[in-house]
Amino acid sequence: MGQGPGAGRCLSSKLEILYLKSFSAILGCQWKVWGQTSVRLVSQVSPDNEPLTLASLGFKSDFEKTNKSKANKIERLDVSDEAPKSKLRSFGSNSIKAVKAVGAKKSLEIESAPFAAKSFSELGLPPLLLDRLDVAGFTVPTDVQSAAVPTILKGHDVVIQSYTGSGKTLAYLLPILSEVGPLKKKSPNGEGESGKKKEIDAVIVAPSRELGMQIVREVEKLLGPEDKKVVQQLVGGANRSRQEEALKKNKPAIVVGTPGRIAEISAAGKLHTHSCRFLVLDEVDELLSFNFREDMHRILEHVGRKSGADPRGSIAKWAARQTIMVSATVPYSVIRAARSWGSDPLLVQAKKVMPLESVAPSGPVNILKPTSGSESMRTQAALQSLPPALKHYHCVTKLQHKVDTLRRCVHALDAKSVIAFMNHTKQLKDAVFKLEARGIVAAELHGDLGKLARSTTLKKFRNGEVRVLVTNELSARGLDVAECDLVVNLDLPTDSIHYAHRAGRTGRLGRKGTVVTICEEPEVFVVKKLQKQLGIPIPACEFTEGKLNAFFRLLFALLIVYPGSKQHHQTSLLQSLYPDKRAEIAITRKVAKDMVVEMTVPFQRGVLCPTCHRRIDIATEADEMRR
Numbered sequence: 001m002g003q004g005p006g007a008g009r010c011l012s013s014k015l016e017i018l019y020l021k022s023f024s025a026i027l028g029c030q031w032k033v034w035g036q037t038s039v040r041l042v043s044q045v046s047p048d049n050e051p052l053t054l055a056s057l058g059f060k061s062d063f064e065k066t067n068k069s070k071a072n073k074i075e076r077l078d079v080s081d082e083a084p085k086s087k088l089r090s091f092g093s094n095s096i097k098a099v100k101a102v103g104a105k106k107s108l109e110i111e112s113a114p115f116a117a118k119s120f121s122e123l124g125l126p127p128l129l130l131d132r133l134d135v136a137g138f139t140v141p142t143d144v145q146s147a148a149v150p151t152i153l154k155g156h157d158v159v160i161q162s163y164t165g166s167g168k169t170l171a172y173l174l175p176i177l178s179e180v181g182p183l184k185k186k187s188p189n190g191e192g193e194s195g196k197k198k199e200i201d202a203v204i205v206a207p208s209r210e211l212g213m214q215i216v217r218e219v220e221k222l223l224g225p226e227d228k229k230v231v232q233q234l235v236g237g238a239n240r241s242r243q244e245e246a247l248k249k250n251k252p253a254i255v256v257g258t259p260g261r262i263a264e265i266s267a268a269g270k271l272h273t274h275s276c277r278f279l280v281l282d283e284v285d286e287l288l289s290f291n292f293r294e295d296m297h298r299i300l301e302h303v304g305r306k307s308g309a310d311p312r313g314s315i316a317k318w319a320a321r322q323t324i325m326v327s328a329t330v331p332y333s334v335i336r337a338a339r340s341w342g343s344d345p346l347l348v349q350a351k352k353v354m355p356l357e358s359v360a361p362s363g364p365v366n367i368l369k370p371t372s373g374s375e376s377m378r379t380q381a382a383l384q385s386l387p388p389a390l391k392h393y394h395c396v397t398k399l400q401h402k403v404d405t406l407r408r409c410v411h412a413l414d415a416k417s418v419i420a421f422m423n424h425t426k427q428l429k430d431a432v433f434k435l436e437a438r439g440i441v442a443a444e445l446h447g448d449l450g451k452l453a454r455s456t457t458l459k460k461f462r463n464g465e466v467r468v469l470v471t472n473e474l475s476a477r478g479l480d481v482a483e484c485d486l487v488v489n490l491d492l493p494t495d496s497i498h499y500a501h502r503a504g505r506t507g508r509l510g511r512k513g514t515v516v517t518i519c520e521e522p523e524v525f526v527v528k529k530l531q532k533q534l535g536i537p538i539p540a541c542e543f544t545e546g547k548l549n550a551f552f553r554l555l556f557a558l559l560i561v562y563p564g565s566k567q568h569h570q571t572s573l574l575q576s577l578y579p580d581k582r583a584e585i586a587i588t589r590k591v592a593k594d595m596v597v598e599m600t601v602p603f604q605r606g607v608l609c610p611t612c613h614r615r616i617d618i619a620t621e622a623d624e625m626r627r
C-alpha cells in the first residue's frame with residue numbers, strides 16, 4: 001500500500017477512533033476530517049487487483065482482537081462456502097460455482113457464474129438439441145436462458161434484457177432450434193415434414209456484420225457440420241448474388257443478417273418469409289436508430305405476415321410470428337416499440353419474467369447535456385446491463401497523452417486482450433499508429449473497412465495476434481471475445497447506456513474485467529455523472545511505476561443496520577459488490593451512542609438485492625453531512 005500523507009484530524013467517538021486506528025495501522029493512510037468519513041487512500045492495485053474488503057484490509061481480525069471485550073455482540077457473517085446452508089440459501093442460486101468457460105482457448109475457471117437452472121434438460125429442450133449442447137460444451141444454462149427458454153417455448157413475444165455477456169444469444173436460439181430445423185422436437189407421429197416446401201422459419205436481425213456473423217457461428221456450433229446449411233448469413237458487405245443463390249439452393253430454415261441486406265433481398269422477392277415463425281431483433285435498441293428505420297419497417301411488415309393479411313391492422317391480427325427483442329439495455333424507446341411490434345410481449349430478465357406494461361419508463365440520460373429531473377431516475381437499464389464483476393476506473397490526462405496513457409494502462413494491468421473505444425473513425429488509424437510505434441500490436445475496426453479487412457482483424461484479435469483493438473461503438477456492439485480483459489474509453493461515451501455496452505465487452509459470463517475511462521480534466525464531471533447514474537464506483541487512478549495506482553475516496557457506508565433489516569440484504573450487498581469474493585463483514589448490533597455504526601466496504605447506491613430484488617437501503621452519514 002502506498003503511504004498516505006500526514007495524520008488524521010480529531011475524531012468523535014471512541015468506537016470510531018478504534019475503527020480508524022485499526023484501519024490506519026493497516027493502511028498507513030491519511031484520515032480526512034472524520035465528519036466527512038472520507039479518506040484518501042493511495043493504494044497500488046496489482047494487475048490481479050483484489051477489490052477492497054474488510055478481510056483483505058485485515059480489518060476483521062484487528063476488529064475482533066481489539067473489540068473482544070466490547071459489549072457489542074459481534075455477529076460475523078461469513079459468506080464463504082462454510083457458512084451454514086441457511087445463509088447460503090439466502091443467495092438463492094447465486095452461490096459460487098466453478099464452471100469452465102465454453103469455447104475459450106484456455107479453460108478459464110469462472111469462480112462465480114450467472115447460472116440458475118442446474119441443466120438444460122430442465123428447460124424442455126428436445127433430446128437432439130440437448131446432445132448438441134453437450135457436444136458444444138454447454139452444460140449449465142445461465143439465469144437469462146433459464147428464464148427465456150421456457151417463456152419463448154410457451155409462445156410469448158418477449159423482450160430479453162440481461163447484462164452483457166450473460167448468454168442472451170442462446171436464450172433465443174435454443175427455443176428457436178427446438179421448433180425449427182433438424183434438432184427440433186419431432187411431431188407426435190414421429191415423422192418430420194419431409195417434402196414440404198422449405199420456407200424460412202426464423203429471421204434474426206443484428207445491427208452489425210460482426211454480430212450477425214457471430215450469431216451464425218453460434219447456430220452452426222449447435223447444428224454441427226452436417227447441418228450448417230440450415231442457417232444462412234445475409235449480412236451487408238458480402239456478395240449479394242451469392243447469398244441469393246444460396247437461399248435458392250439450400251433453402252435455409254434460419255437467416256441471420258443486417259437490416260439493409262435483409263430488406264434488400266426481401267424487396268427483390270428473393271426472401272420468402274410469410275410463414276416465418278420467429279423474428280429476432282438482437283441489440284434492438286440499436287436497431288431502433290434512425291439509419292435502420294426504413295429497412296426495419298419493411299422487415300416488420302413482411303416477416304411472418306399471414307398471406308393476404310392487412311399489416312395495417314393490429315399485430316395480433318396479421319402476424320403469425322413470435323417477435324423476440326434482445327438487448328442488455330432496454331430504454332423506454334424499446335418498451336414503446338415492443339408494445340407495437342409484439343403481441344402482449346413479456347419482459348424477460350435474469351431471474352424474472354414480467355408483463356411489459358409494468359416497466360417504468362427510464363430512457364438513457366444523455367450525460368453531455370443538462371438533464372431534467374429525470375436524472376434522479378438512474379438509468380436502470382444501464383445499471384442492470386453491467387456485469388457485476390467489472391472494476392471501473394478513470395484516469396485524467398491531456399488529450400495529446402491519451403494514447404500513451406492507454407499504453408501505460410495496458411502494461412500496468414498486463415492486459416492481454418484490449419478493446420479501446422473512440423468516437424470518430426478518423427482517429428482510430430492515428431491511435432493504432434501511435435500504439436504500434438510503441439511496440440504494441442494494434443488494429444482498427446470500423447464500418448469503413450471492407451468485409452475481408454473487418455473479419456481478418458477480428459480473427460487476429462480473437463486469436464491474440466492483435467493485442468489492442470481500436471474501434472467505435474457500432475462495430476463492437478454484442479462483440480463476444482471471451483478473453484477480452486480490459487476495455488478502455490479513449491473518448492467518453494455519449495450516455496450511460498453506451499458506457500454499459502462498451503464496458504460489457506469485458507467480464508463476459510462472470511469473468512473478471514476492468515474498464516478504464518481516459519479523460520481530460522474538464523470531462524471529469526461526465527465521469528461523475530456516469531458514476532451516479534450507473535451507481536458504480538469509478539475511482540480516479542494513475543499509471544506510474546508500471547502499476548495502476550487508484551485513488552480511493554472510500555465513502556464508508558455507515559450501513560445503518562436496522563434491527564429488523566433482512567440478514568440476506570447484508571450478505572447480498574457484499575455478494576453483489578464482490579461476486580467473486582468470499583467477502584466477510586463484521587456486523588455490530590450495539591448502538592454506539594445514538595446510532596448503529598458499522599464501517600464497511602465501499603458501497604454502491606441502491607444495490608438491488610438478488611434475493612428479493614428490492615433496493616437495499618444504505619444511508620451514508622457522510623453524504624447526509626455533506627448535503
Ligand SMILES: Nc1ncnc2c1ncn2[C@@H]1O[C@H](COP(=O)(O)OP(=O)(O)OP(=O)(O)O)[C@@H](O)[C@H]1O
Pocket residue numbers: 101102103138139140141142145162163164165166167168169170327328477478479480482504505508509
Ligand atoms: N450456458 C452457457 N454456458 C457456457 N457458456 C455460455 C453459455 N451461454 C452462453 N455462453 C457463452 O458466453 C458468451 C457470451 O454469450 P452472448 O454473446 O450470448 O452474451 P450476450 O448476453 O448476448 O452479450 P451481449 O449483451 O454483449 O451481446 C459466449 O461466448 C457464449 O458462447
